[in-house]
Amino acid sequence: MSGVRGRDRAGRGEKIMLFLDTELTRLSQKYQNMEDRYSQVESEINGLQDEMDDLENDMNRIEAQIKTVKEKLLQKKMSDINLFTDDRFTNDFIRVSYFAAKSEDRVTFQYINITDSELQASDTHRLIIVKCPCIPDELKNTKIKWDVRDNFKDHIETDVKFPDVNAVMPKKEGATLYPGVNPENFYNLFNPKLPMLSNSVECVKINFGGVNIGLNKEYLDTALMCIGGEFGLYVRGQLEALTLESKDTTVLLLPVRHTDNA
Secondary structure, X not given: OHHHHHHHHHHHHHHHHHHHHHHHHHHHHHHHHHHHHHHHHHHHHHHXXXXXXXXXXXXXXHHHHHHHHHHHHHHHHHHHHHOOOOOHHHHHHHHHHOOOOOOOXXXXXXXXXXXXOEEEEEOOOEEEEEEOOOOOHHHOOEEEEOOXXXXXXXXXXXXXXXXXXXXXXXXXXXXXXXXXXXXXOHHHHHOOEEEEEEOOEEEEEEEEOOEEEEEEHXXXXXXXXXXXXXXXXXXXXXXXXXXXXXXXXXXXXXXXXXXXXX
């Protein structure tokens, strides 16, 4: 009997050894697979890091190109503004056209609204109203697309419904007025902090007597360029529109959201 029990114990011992050996083989193989995958992932990460570095370099290069193009575009705008024709209406139309929407999904705002005495344009983020005393009679109370530069009467659009922009103009009551501002002294007077990004748009933050207002820098520079001469600056709240007003031109700029420590 003792011999039988010994053989049984030996048999169970062999089974345990076989189980442990099989488990060791299984776990070793699993570990090897994981180690191989780790090496693969590590290689992919290194590859992605190289790709990220390449993308960052490309983005920096394109960002510099964008800046150059913007500067050239601004110079072209300025040359257009300064290239006065013999026609006051044409000159004012060109000024106003920079505030119109350029994208096809805002058809209404691609047009300049011409009233009896004003030229109006907006892309919903900014607005300009220019008093023009020499609007041709055939162009009064019409709409013309922003990119027209001559033969205006051949481009009159009758089906466009332009909103009443005077109805959205904020009241001056309660606003803080900064008089005697002009395009040349604006940046020196208010010393804006730049650059600041809001949804990838270059912006500036300006402190007006304790009220921090963020503005799209391109829109601000275009406003200063188009208004020309001396103007009054009306400041309300941090998230309220900024108004620039000269003797014949009114510009409204909507602020961009920002944090005070931006």
